[in-house]
Amino acid sequence: MKTNIHQLLTQTPLDTEVVVKGWVRNRRGSKQVAFLTLNDGSTPHTIQIVVNFDTIAEEILKGITTGACLKVVGKLIASQGQQAKEVVAQSIEVYGLADGETYPLQPRKHSLEFIRENAHLRARTATFGAVFRIRHSLAFAVHEYFNKEGFYYVNTPIITASDAEGAGQMFRVTTLDLQQPPQTEEGQLDFAEDFFGRSTNLTVSGQLEAELLALGLGKVYTFGPTFRAENSNTTRHLSEFWMIEPEMAFYNIQDNMDLAEDFVKYVIRYALQHNPEDLQFLEKRLLDEEKNKKQEERSPMPLVEKLNFVLDHSFERITYTEAINILLNSKPHKKKKFTYEVKWGIDLQSEHERYLVEKHFKKPVIIVDYPKAIKAFYMKSNDQEEVGKETVRAMDVLFPGIGEIIGGSQREENYEKLTERMTAMNISLEEMWWYLDTRRFGTAPHSGFGLGFERLVQFVTGMTNIRDVIPFPRTPKNADF
RNA sequence: UCCUCUUUAGCUCAGCUGGUUAGAGCACCUGACUGUUAAUCAGGGGGUCCUUGGUUCGAGCCCAAGAAGAGGAGCCA
Structure with a gap:
């Protein structure tokens, strides 16, 4: 044996x-x-x-x-x-x-930057061994959770023709000869000559397709690669990352938040139970690393304690309007320490989110009911609101250290309201006919959210750079290995 | 994309006000050592000082442009 x-x-x-x-x-x-x-x-x-x-x-x-x-x-x-x-x-x-x-x-001890440059060998290091074992456990726990909750695992396309989602810049997929691309009479690229006979891209989200499946199968989730061609150079963005997107018929925004919290806690608990030694190792690694930092820059609690803390406390749930009021009454606002102005209608900036999560509540926070003007077309509008302060049933789950880990919403199921909104936002109804069909025929209230898998792995492992929680990171100017 | 910082041996770094042959620890090789734990001790090899251009009698050090990396911001998950 x-x-x-x-x-x-x-x-x-x-x-x-x-x-x-x-x-x-x-x-x-x-x-x-x-x-x-x-x-x-x-x-x-x-x-x-x-x-x-x-x-x-x-x-x-x-x-x-x-x-x-x-x-x-x-x-x-x-x-x-x-x-x-x-x-x-x-x-x-x-x-x-x-x-x-x-x-x-x-x-x-090597620096993480050096090991990253040798990413082909880093599975042999203690740190990355621990990270990748935990990554596996979390992925397994995701499937286990949804399976136990009666969800179906569905696969949405990686190559898509949809460009309506607006989730970010896309990578074009083409077999056209880039040296001598075919042109239309107007001098534009002629995608009719392309492989699919139209312009195609790598997916930026499986949500719209997941909605189609949820409105038939009931509860579904995707777990697959997602691509964003944004020129983002941060410790929490990748050009290729893995996203988990559950989509549920007959769930309202409250059900959606309940699910998000229960789900995240389940997978964290799974890692605590199955990878105690890896977590202890990473906890020690983090403590060593932070020895050189100033007191206020160190993690407020050791890794395992932090994870247990998240499990033991319910996520704070507040509306966007309440969040703005807390910020308006905060010390940094009164002392003019925020770089960005706080007022109703702004998109919350990192500094605002960090204040709410790390200073004010000191635990994960879910913010709901965001201004309609700053959110996507498919989010369900709230009723009977003050003019100029319309909101949608969107929610973000914010975690200490990494910010937004989940973004979700109840979807607009009303055909008239949805098409009105799409028209206002210049989204082609013709191209989205298949999406609108779900509202035209047997529409149903439904909700869903997206969770960036690497951000979850970051939170659980305590790794500060997202490039260190995926075996082969893809970022601007870097597709080695 | 913007801001800040960094780039010197395989790694982590030092290198004074511009000055002659660029250093240390670790790693590696050789040797010593009766069980080590970041083993220890002695010796050895190892350099495109990120690149290009400039200033200067002289540049690792000063100036300019560029590249790469890190942190932060924006965009977001």
């Missing part, structure tokens, strides 16, 4: 003959004995291999440095050193050496 290092450390009884395969993290030694620490990705911990030179020819150890991959046959025994268990080698087979002169990773 194949055993991994996690099993060796936690389950395998002592004095068992074992086979260990993994990559060397570190090597120490003296004349008689060498110590290798090995990791195989199954655990944040390493197992120590003891090599006595009277058993193993010293020649075999030549060239085995950090990064080498080995197969070790030996016996699992109680360690004389600080770790509980270790393996005394009986034989060693070298799968591959890693030339010390050129192998980039060393048994020392």
